[in-house]
Amino acid sequence: MSELLSIERLCKRFGERELFNIDRLFIHQAAAYVLTGLNGAGKSTLLRVLAGLEQADAQRVSFLGKDASLSPYCRAMREAVVYVHQHPVMFSTSVAHNIAYGLEARGMPKAEIARLVEEAMQWAGVEHLRDSKPLTLSGGEKQRIALARAKVLSPKLLLLDEPTSNLDGAAREQVISLIPSLVRGGSSVIMACHDRDLIALPGVQRLKLREGRLQMRQQRVRAA
Numbered sequence: 001m002s003e004l005l006s007i008e009r010l011c012k013r014f015g016e017r018e019l020f021n022i023d024r025l026f027i028h029q030a031a032a033y034v035l036t037g038l039n040g041a042g043k044s045t046l047l048r049v050l051a052g053l054e055q056a057d058a059q060r061v062s063f064l065g066k067d068a069s070l071s072p073y074c075r076a077m078r079e080a081v082v083y084v085h086q087h088p089v090m091f092s093t094s095v096a097h098n099i100a101y102g103l104e105a106r107g108m109p110k111a112e113i114a115r116l117v118e119e120a121m122q123w124a125g126v127e128h129l130r131d132s133k134p135l136t137l138s139g140g141e142k143q144r145i146a147l148a149r150a151k152v153l154s155p156k157l158l159l160l161d162e163p164t165s166n167l168d169g170a171a172r173e174q175v176i177s178l179i180p181s182l183v184r185g186g187s188s189v190i191m192a193c194h195d196r197d198l199i200a201l202p203g204v205q206r207l208k209l210r211e212g213r214l215q216m217r218q219q220r221v222r223a224a
């Protein structure tokens, strides 16, 4: 597997408080990771740092084999990294428009946008909601639409903050079932979570934040 992102000595402080000081973070291409840790360990903050939404100090950053930087956030990462919030914020227009928005911002031709949006809605199982107003959607539907909105951008790295935290039953399973296909499609995924079923997905590697340090371990693949 080849390298997507490598960061050495990543340190995040809030004033006097050092939240984490990570020796090395290494993310492979087309691989899935869960980021675990106790409440307040810094999981969301780490994802926000990787997304360029929060400042942090890093000694060395490399993205797709080239020197990169987190603060200021470099262009290569801005174009390739997508962050999905635990409570996705949506425009009040329609589901289809929300999924199309990022592609429109990239200046893609309309016909191509329509094709990709259709594909993404089918992938996420939300075609029937295309004209719905986001305000009327359930939490599970919103999360699947947020994943579709991220997927159409073909991100190299997807950062998912507690993607199943407010879901249960079928809604939760539907979201979990989308994750492996994101990885098969070539994206790397880092999911901050406490969800045992996400942690146990086959092939997922585990990153654990503990007392400001990052521990990494390979999951055992579950027997079928």
Ligand SMILES: Nc1ncnc2c1ncn2[C@@H]1O[C@H](COP(=O)(O)OP(=O)(O)OP(=O)(O)O)[C@@H](O)[C@H]1O
Pocket (backbone or CB within 6 Å): 014, 019, 037, 038, 039, 040, 041, 042, 043, 044, 045, 046, 192
């Ligand atoms: N902007 C901020 N200023 C000061 N402290 C902050 C800020 N943002 C987060 N923190 C603190 O950093 C710590 C880590 O927060 P973070 O949300 O990253 O933890 P988490 O591991 O995601 O927790 P949870 O599992 O509860 O979601 C918390 O103590 C939080 O209060």
